[in-house]
Structure formats: C-alpha cells, structure tokens
Amino acid sequence: MSAADSTTAPTKADIVPPPPPSALTTLHLMVEGRPATVAALAVIALFVLLGVFAPLIAPHDPLTQSVLNVNQAPSAEHLLGTDQFGRDLLSRLIHGSRNSLIFGFVSPFLAALIGTTLGVTAGFFGGFVDRVISRIIDLLLAFPELLLAILIAAALGGGFWNVVAVLTIAYTPGFARVARASTLAVKEEPYIEAAIAIGVRRPLMIIRHVIPNIAAPVVVLMALWAGSAIRLEASLSFLGIGTQPPNPSWGNIIRDGLNNLFGSPWPVIGAGFLITLVVLSFNLIGDALRDALDPDTKT
Amino acid sequence: MNLSRRRFVGATGAAIAGAGLASLPGTAWAQPTDTLKVAYSARGLRTIDPHKSIQGVDNNAIIHIYDKLVDLPRWRFPADPSDLVPRLATDWTSTPDSKTWTFQLRQGVEFHKGYGPMTSEDVKFTFDRVRDAERVGGIKPKFLSIVNVRTDGPHTVIFELDKPDPFFLLAVLSDYDGAVMSRKAIEDKGEEQISKDPIGTGPYMVETVFADPGQGVLVTANPDHWDGPPTMKNIQFMYIADTTARTLAILSGEVHMVDGVRAPGWADSIRSRSPELHFDVVSPGSFFTLHFNVTAKPFDDVRVRRALFHAIDRDEITQAIAPVSKRTYGLIPPSFPGGFTAETIPDDVAYRHDPDKARQLLAEAGFPDGFTFNNDTSQREDYSAIMLMIQDHLRRVGVGMQLNIKDHTAFHAGQNEATNTLSQMSSALPPVPTRPFRQYLVSDAVVKSDSKGGQNFSRYGVETPGIDDMLVEAEQEPNLEKRLALVRKMEIQVLRDAVILPVSTNGWMMVRSPDLELGFEVESGYVNWPLTEARIAG
Secondary structure, three states, X not given: OOHHHOOOOOOHHHHOOOOOOOHHHHHHHHHOOOHHHHHHHHHHHHHHHHHHOHHHHOOOOOOOOOHHHOOOOOOOOOOOOEOOOOOEHHHHHHHHHHHHHHHHHHHHHHHHHHHHHHHHHHHHHOHHHHHHHHHHHHHHHOOOHHHHHHHHHHHHOOOHHHHHHHHHHHXXXXXXXXXXXXXXXXXXXXXXXXXXXXXXXXXXXXXXXXXXXXHHHHHHHHHHHHXXXXXXXXXXXXXXXXXXXXXXXXXXXHHHHHHOOOOOOHHHHHHHHHHHHHHHHHHHHHHHHHHHHOHHHOO | OOOOHHHHHHHHHHHHHHHHHHHOOOOOOXXXXXXXXXXXXXXXXXXXXXXXXXXXXXXXXXXXXXXXOEEOOOOOOOOOHHHOEEOOEEEEEEOOOOOEEEEEEOOOOEOHHHOOEOOHHHHHHHHHHOOOHHHHOOOOHHHHHEEEEEEOOOOEEEXXXXXXXXXXXXXXXXXXXXXXXXHHHHHHHHHHHOOOOOOOOOOEEEEEEOOOHHHOEEEEEOOOOOOOOOOOOEEEEEEOOOHHHHHHHHHHOOOOEEEOOOOOOHHHHHHXXXXXXXXXXXXEEEEEEEEEOOOOOOOOOHHHHHHHHHHOOHHHHHHHOXXXXXXXXXXXXXXXXXXXXXXXXXXXXXXXXXXXXXXXXXXXXXXOOOOEEEEEEEOOHHHHHHHHXXXXXXXXXXXXXXXXXXXXXXXXXXXXXXXOOEEEEEEOOOXXXXXXXXXXXXXXXXXXXXXXXXXXXXXXXXXXXXXXXXHHHHHHOOOHHHHHHHHHHHHHHHHHOOOEEEXXXXXXXXXXXXXXXXXXXXXXXXXXXXXXXXXXXX
C-alpha cells in the first residue's frame, strides 16, 4: 500500500513533478465559498483602476493650493473637503493611491526576484555559497523591517526610487529565506534525483524543476507583503522620509493631517481608512492564495 | 424588573455616551487657582542660566527669576532707545561718541534667599562672565563690542565699547541675556548648580525644578521684590512638544496659556473651536528670508532671481499664516528703525506679485519653459509651510523646486555646509539696523563647506562688489539719522541685485485663556514678556 512496500522502479508519476495549478483554477479555488476574498479582489481592482486613471478621475489638481479655501469641510465642490493649503483632499487621496499601489506591487516583486535568486542559489548549491548568502540574510533579518527601512531611507534620503530601493532591501531577506527552505525540500525529491541521473545541466534543472515547485510560497508571500509594503511606505512617508511633498501619498497625508487635526480631521480619517482597507484586502487575498496553492496548510 | 444583559449594556453605553457629550462643550477655565500654568513647545527645560540658554522658551523662566538693567516698555520695541524702562539701572548717560556708557544702579535691591544686596560688583561680574568663553561656552557676537566693564563705587558701572553704538542699551542689554546674576551665588554654588538653582533679584524665585521634563519649573512670588510683589502666587512653566497635545491642553483648560503653531489655518481652526481665546502676537518676531546663491546656475543671472522674486506671492503667504505673519519689504521689517513699509519701498525694488513679468524675465534669461532645481527645507511647521507655498507659486511660472524636507537640526547643519541653493533663515534679530547686513551679506561671513563660515548663504560680495564698504561706513556713523540713510542705501542695492528675498516676519504667538489678563497689550518686542501683572479672573 505505501510506497516503501513497492519494489518496482519509480513510476512516471514520481519523477515528473505535479503540474502547478493554472491561474484560472487558482482563482476559482480562492473565491469558491469565500465572499470576503471576492470583496478584497474587487477593492484592489478598484484601486488599481483609480491609480491608473487618477488624472482622469480626480476632480481637482492634487497640488494646486488655494489660500482662500483652507480646511474646508466636505461639500459638493470638495467631496472630502480641503487640507491646510486648500488642496482638494479627494484628489490627493486618489493620486496617493497611485503612489501607494506602485510601492505595493513593485517593491515586493523586485524583492521576490532578488530574494528568490539568492535563496535558490544558496539552497541548491549549499556549502560555502550557502553559508555566505545565509549569513548576510541573517544579518538583514536581525533588523525589524521598519528599522531597516528607516536606516536606509535616512542614508539615501527620500524620493521615489529610493523608497522602492528601501522597501526592496527590507523585504528581500524574507523571500530569500523562504526560497532557500523550499529549495532544500525540493532538492530531495525523486524528480530532482532523476534529473541528476539523466545528466540535466544545473541551470536548466533550477529553471525547469526547482523554481516552478517553490513558486507557490513565494507568490503567497508577495501577496501578503504587498499590503505590508503599502503600510511600510505609509510609515516612512509619515516619518517624512518617504514620498516627498507636494506629491501625495497616504502616509504623508496622515502626517500633514495630524498636525492640522483641529483644522480638518478628514485627511487623517480618509487616508487612514484607505490604508486599512487596502492592507486588509491584500491580506485576505494572500490568505486565499495560500489556501488555494498549498491546501496542506489550510487552517 | 426584568433587565436583560443586552438592555443593560445598551443603557449603560448610552448613559456613558451622554455624559461624555454633555461634558464636551463646557471648558473649565475658571478653576480657582493660585498657580498660573503656561506650556511651551519643547521637550523639556534645558537650563535656567541666562548666559547658557540655547532654547528660546526657557527664557520665559529666566526673565521672571532675574532682572535686567533696562527693559522694553510693556510690551513693544521702543521707537527710540530712550523709551527703554529703567529696571536695575535707574539712570544712564553716554559720551557723545556713544562709546562709553555709565549706569547708576538701583539701591536696596536684594538677591533671593539671603544672597545679599545687588551691587556694581555683581553687574561687572555678570558682564565679565558673559564674555568668558570658558565659563559660558561660546560668546554671543553682540557682547563682543564690550571691551571693559568698570565699577565706580557700589552703585555705578561703566561699559566701554570698541565702536560707537547708539543702540547699545536696546541691542545688548534689554534681552533676557542681559540678566544680572549674583557673584556670591555663582561662587558658592558653582557653574553647574546655578543653572538649576538660580539666584536672581527678579519677581519670582525658583521653587521646584521637576524631574519630569514636561512638568518644567515652578516659581513662587518674591515678596520682597523692589518693584512690589507680583500678582500671581506661583507660575509653572511647562513643556508640551506635541502640537495636538498642546492644543488640547489649552482647549481643556488644563493650562492657561500655550505657544501657538505657526502653520496655515491653525489660528482659525482654534478660534472656531473656542472663539473666546485670546491671541497675543509679538511682531515682527522671526524674519523669514530666502537667500539666493548668486554663484550657482541659473541663479547667477539676476533676471532669474528677479523672476522668482516676482513669482512668489508674499501677500498670499502672510495671509495664509495670519494672524502671526506680516509682510516685509526689505531685510529690516517695517516696524524697526530704518525699515521700509508698503508706502516707502521704492517701486523698482518692491517686486510686486506678477507671474507674467516672472515668465517674461525667465524667457529673457533663456528659460522660456522654466527649469527644475533641488532645494532643502526644514520640517518645522513655519519653514515647511512657507516653502510648500513657494513651491506652488514657482510651479505656476514653470519652475520646479524639488523639496527635500529634512529634520530641523540636519537642515541647518547642511545649510551651514553650503549645500543649499535657496537657503532659508527664520531669525529673530534685534532692532539694530546694521545687524542683518553684518550677519547675511558681508563677504567675510560667506558660508563655507567646512561649516566654519558665516551666514552669507548668497555668496554676495565675493565675486561681485557687495556692501562691505557701505556697512563699515554706516557702523562708524554716530548720528542715527545719517546711519539710517546709509542703511536704506544698502537695502536698496541688495534688493536691486535680488540677493535675499524678504518674505515675511512671523510673530511669536501665545494663546491665552479668556480668564487670564496680562495687565498690558502685547505689540512687538522679544518673545518672552513678563507675567508679573497677570491675573486669573473668576
């Protein structure tokens, strides 16, 4: 009954890895019986549209100041009111979603790319390479993400690409750790042994046999950390080392709003609500993705 | 009665919410108290030593513990130095060249806590100490003009200066750091101890310096003060750095007075919440100036600088930061001797807001589509608010200013290393007409990359002729009117060269509970005024 009882040679099913589920199947598994995931996907889709078409959707220029219209309460002209410089809050939030989502997508993607490369290299080759890479990763993991991000941002200064670099460096060790662990497990699989036996070259082996089989946890991590990256960018901007004014981001809208809480509470409420909503949505999607791709860990 | 759990929770919740709402509108200012509480925007008290103070708000405690020789009339800068009020000095004369000043001291003035009578020895000791870098850690430039302090009997002191200074009393003696200290107390207690346990002659004596920095310092009335005891029995000088927390403290009645926030809309939002609060504003307060680096491209072209002068809407900036912000037309604010006003500023250097003219000047200089440059500013609210507005004004004429908003200390450190393009200063300078020129425009004060230079961020007078010779001429001129005429001439040249844009003065603002009366009106002057006549009604 069990494989150990069998004395026959490995069957084809053993040496060919199971094909990863198709995107459509994954999506079906994610949403089946999970209305919260459907809502989360809808929220993210909505914000992606808002971000892409921000200049068309926003009712006002997010940067134009108006001294005569500072700290206005919500009205027909300004649906969420104005900030202390008389700028339209709704327009700033819409343009801010563009910044936040770019960071949410780009940084985890880059971090996944770099982290997976490092992790797979370390896990697959082992030995000296593994020791060097792993110790560097350990070093970076010793710092909490926010602290690491603040250290790097303080050294590099603010600005778009600096913040992308900061977030990428902050998230790379996590991906490397996961990729390395998965690679170590995959390396022991019979299909790898078979590939070695028939003389497949190592780069090809990594691309054809290792990467597809460790993709699931990496993708799940990317979805979970997209929300986390948005939160981290907001934290950095709140501290004044992320997105630089006058460009809006949810973090610096809260920062400016907090100092002007008595003038108008709407910036803090609006941007705070959006951050919560989007981070929550990314987490729900990440959970659903994990359950769909890796049914064993379903809780 | 059958009370279900759900109904109980609901009823309790409603009761709590109702009680909460009911207590909100009524602000409890009229608490009977003998302690006046004032909260300032800093993390905590640093020192009560008048010669070592590095944090402006600490000077509020200093002026109540110590007396000066002369003081401002309550509370404004005098139009003429002869309007100064005698305090520890009762009378003074100067030689015709304004180089030697003789003071008669008030008799029968006693130091706190049994430290004996105040004499000319104490005054000499004080002004020797302030010029002793070892003891006070760096001498302020304004005291450097004193060459010698002599006594002539117990009640006469003579100051000898290195050059004529008709403004000596106002410029050197009338601020908090002109406080007279006790020789015996410093020698008894030592340099360290005197900063936490000061002995002055002032209307209040130190009672407690709290261990919690936010609680600050408590002072109690000096019953034997020569000017009569003050009205309030105690004053507590507290520290609340967070703006929102400080705002809540005055709105809730926890403190009687706080310092305001110099950011757009703040005053209006507070007023709409509590219309009965009083706002005391000293103008001019700090002068906000924008220093163009005349050696950096494209600002080496005077047309570009003039274009930016015309592009920046200074009226809008002052309107946004009302009521603390007032327009300036030259380096010297309108309320100071020698200052240009809206009426007296010559038309060709008034630089009225004119975006079309700005675009035209930019086109003439070869920038029909504008340009982009990087610039640093501070995250402190007055700097960042003004620079964000200027950023928007420049955007409208096609000039992109990429702002890098830095920590306040880091911003000044970087600027002093000559790294900024449009440097900014927000300094409270005394009403001495030559002072801004000496500080910002002479060639030997040019900013240097090792941060050992001065505050001539414009590099004015380095490659082109500056105002060096005119300034020396003005400083040697003993006649006040002639001196002011020379200063106006310098002012016009600097404006014509479009070197420093005088943006505004931002007055220091204190917000006061309606029950607290000061006993006088605050108009101008230093940012710490006496609370000796303060009274809490109710």
